[in-house]
Amino acid sequence: MDKANVSETEERTFQARIDAEEKIEPKDWMPEKYRRNLIRQISQHAHSEVIGEQPEGNWITRAPSLERKAILMAKVQDEAGHGLYLYAAAETLGVTREELIDRLHTGASKYASIFNYPSLTWADIGAIGWLVDSAAIVNQVSLQNTSYGPYARAMVRICKEESFHQRQGYNIMMTLMKGAKLQREMAQDALDRWWWPSLMMFGPHDGESAHSAQSMKWKIKRRSNDDLRQQFVDQAVQQAEAIGLVVPDPDLKWNDARGHYDFGAIDWQEFERVISGNGPCNRQRLAHHKNAHDEGAWVREAMAAHEAKQRSKARDVA
Amino acid sequence: MTPDDPIARYALRLGDDALIMGHRLSEWMSRAPFLEEDIALSNVALDFIGRARLFYQYAAQRVGGDTTEDTFAYSRDVRDFTNLLLCELPRGDFAFTICRQFLYDAFALPFTEALSGSSDPQLAAIGSKAVKESRYHLRRSKDWMLRLGDGTEESHQRCQRALDDLWLYTAEMFQSDPLLDDLIARGIAVDTPALHEAWLATVSETLATATLSVPDTDVEVVGGRDGIHTDDLGFLLAELQFMQRAYPGLQW
Ligand SMILES: [Fe+2]
Ligand SMILES: [Fe+2]
Numbered sequence: 001m002d003k004a005n006v007s008e009t010e011e012r013t014f015q016a017r018i019d020a021e022e023k024i025e026p027k028d029w030m031p032e033k034y035r036r037n038l039i040r041q042i043s044q045h046a047h048s049e050v051i052g053e054q055p056e057g058n059w060i061t062r063a064p065s066l067e068r069k070a071i072l073m074a075k076v077q078d079e080a081g082h083g084l085y086l087y088a089a090a091e092t093l094g095v096t097r098e099e100l101i102d103r104l105h106t107g108a109s110k111y112a113s114i115f116n117y118p119s120l121t122w123a124d125i126g127a128i129g130w131l132v133d134s135a136a137i138v139n140q141v142s143l144q145n146t147s148y149g150p151y152a153r154a155m156v157r158i159c160k161e162e163s164f165h166q167r168q169g170y171n172i173m174m175t176l177m178k179g180a181k182l183q184r185e186m187a188q189d190a191l192d193r194w195w196w197p198s199l200m201m202f203g204p205h206d207g208e209s210a211h212s213a214q215s216m217k218w219k220i221k222r223r224s225n226d227d228l229r230q231q232f233v234d235q236a237v238q239q240a241e242a243i244g245l246v247v248p249d250p251d252l253k254w255n256d257a258r259g260h261y262d263f264g265a266i267d268w269q270e271f272e273r274v275i276s277g278n279g280p281c282n283r284q285r286l287a288h289h290k291n292a293h294d295e296g297a298w299v300r301e302a303m304a305a306h307e308a309k310q311r312s313k314a315r316d317v318a
Numbered sequence: 319m320t321p322d323d324p325i326a327r328y329a330l331r332l333g334d335d336a337l338i339m340g341h342r343l344s345e346w347m348s349r350a351p352f353l354e355e356d357i358a359l360s361n362v363a364l365d366f367i368g369r370a371r372l373f374y375q376y377a378a379q380r381v382g383g384d385t386t387e388d389t390f391a392y393s394r395d396v397r398d399f400t401n402l403l404l405c406e407l408p409r410g411d412f413a414f415t416i417c418r419q420f421l422y423d424a425f426a427l428p429f430t431e432a433l434s435g436s437s438d439p440q441l442a443a444i445g446s447k448a449v450k451e452s453r454y455h456l457r458r459s460k461d462w463m464l465r466l467g468d469g470t471e472e473s474h475q476r477c478q479r480a481l482d483d484l485w486l487y488t489a490e491m492f493q494s495d496p497l498l499d500d501l502i503a504r505g506i507a508v509d510t511p512a513l514h515e516a517w518l519a520t521v522s523e524t525l526a527t528a529t530l531s532v533p534d535t536d537v538e539v540v541g542g543r544d545g546i547h548t549d550d551l552g553f554l555l556a557e558l559q560f561m562q563r564a565y566p567g568l569q570w
Binding site for chain 2: 050053054057060061062063064065066067068069070073074076077080081083084087122172175176178179180182183288289292293295296297298299300301302303305306309
């Protein structure tokens, strides 16, 4: 058999394993495109967790009570942990964290566009936890069955922590809606600003999504963007109504025949603008990350130097 | 805003130390040298915020009325805060934060051990919970001292510089005053002046292993316990208290 035939057979076996819902593990054969596609998706996911520390972390030092402060700290800390699980999952595919961070800094690798919006008031912390974490949960629950083993297992761990994030966010919104007029206005304003970016988190419509069809076939993705978005809308609308918030979409209405909410058109120009680097905080988010990374260089070097010294000491003793 | 009850005042001191230290540590979130340190630093920060809440809750309970933990954190001004100056100094670079933490943790471990033997049962309970945390904190900050002190030329220099800058503020941890003397005599407060010797031994030993030197100075800067702070505390409180000051009297 010549080379082309070998890889064709391998690809067929590979697809058969995927179709049989078998998990692909790091040492297994996989098509190069599958590997690259996964690295792109997992690292984008990891970067999102890490960049996401910023808009929420902004309010740790300003949280309105000690209890809220402690909860928010634990929440943001979880997100950093998620970043860690995901970098580790990506590393099983033969890239290093350092390479991935480098790609983030050069703009070659993206992160969730929603974190390019500012968190202007305390209500934004409520809106982020409620909406952004809800959207993340909807997406991540579907990825618990993704075909790549380490990614699927990272999702299982992450999902366990996400429901606490969503609840703390919704609880902040609920408390505001039970409060003074200015607090209710603050909550509504936050929803007005975060609603549409949250819908955009699920990415382009199925027809326009560059990576969707192949990712579905390989079961890297398990459900389509539009499908996930609809589930999110159906949940969030009811949660908004339950506490007296108005979803900022005049076209929103229940469709009995579909058994879902119909909702208005997403402003894809806005989506493109932010994802291509021109949202309100793109530059600051990247600069902040790069700055912390650069300032930490001497610490990482010191650690490596110390380890090397310890190793050579151990060798001398032996 | 400063209570008459000496035990409440003592609890407030300890709460202030913990809150301000926790605040400075929390400033590292998303700014640490690598992701694992974002997590580790916020772990320690969370311990301190948790500790602050316990001390404040106890003080609030003793003061009574509608005082809560948040009253102390959010409604007092600089002159009412009685934390150690060491805790409020700006976070500086990673070496400064680690050195501050190490100097404090080396004190906090014997301190919390002793507090868990306080004749006041509630202080004793907070102390025994805190001991476990402080043991971990000290192990962690010692490890970092060794890595940074005996790492590269640059990390060594940064560490030594941080130690030299911080050393003048360490005397305050062992200072006595009438409130403390009274509570020590009653077996309630920790006899902090008596902890100095053991602290110095721990610190000297670690610094020696880390190839760092104990700063050679007798200068002592104190004032925190009397509400005489550095300028930095005012800015810290402006940020910490922003919501309660901008929107007083609301539930969040
Ligand atoms: Fe997350
Ligand atoms: Fe989350």
